[in-house]
Amino acid sequence: MAGQTLNQKIVQWATGKTGQPVGAGRQCWDLADKALRTSGAKGSADLGPMGTDADYVWGDEIELKDAIPGDVLQYRDFDMTIVTTTETTFDDGYVETKTLTANETHSHHTAIVANNAGGGAITVLEQNYRGKKEHVKANASWWKSATPTPVTSYKRVTRKDNKKTELATVVVSVDITVSGTITAYRPSEK
Secondary structure, X not given: OOOOOHHHHHHHHHHOOOOOOOOOOXXXXXXXXXXXXXXXEOOHHHHOOOOOOXXXXXXXEEOHHHOOOOOEEEEEEEEEEEEEEEEEEEOOOOXXXXXXXXXXXXXXXXXXXXXXXXXXXXXXXXXXXOOOOOOOEEEEEEOOOEOOOOEEEEEEEEOOOOXXXXXXXXXXXXXXXXXXXXXXXEOOEO
């Protein structure tokens, strides 16, 4: 880890724990706190407030758009809904539409930024992300509402009406709605 920035050390340590539990209780806080302390940064206990429902502080507050790998996110009343609509149009004009909805909520959660792709798309390293003592994992997420550009392809698809496989234009549209608060922190040296 010599020659690395503090944030690089944090994300490298946390990435190395993928698939493993961190801390006895495997709480989301355990991962961030151990990653920061092991890497030479102040933990939330150094910066206060503390308590099971506290909005922990992990360093200097920064704007989410400026978050880099190794920064820490503190969620409060977060709700993200992703609606994916796939519209398949066959050459004879027959159309099939399928809509899938996924939802993620965090009333109180902590995660480490693994990647900030811009436009609200992020990848985080987290554990206990569904409240079921899950091990460390990288998960894709969004920190703001967005409607990415639809993706269009022309490919062979099996129709539902006659079970024949034919060429069709497939358009996949995604709508992401985010509410609640995510506060981003840049960790600081001890």
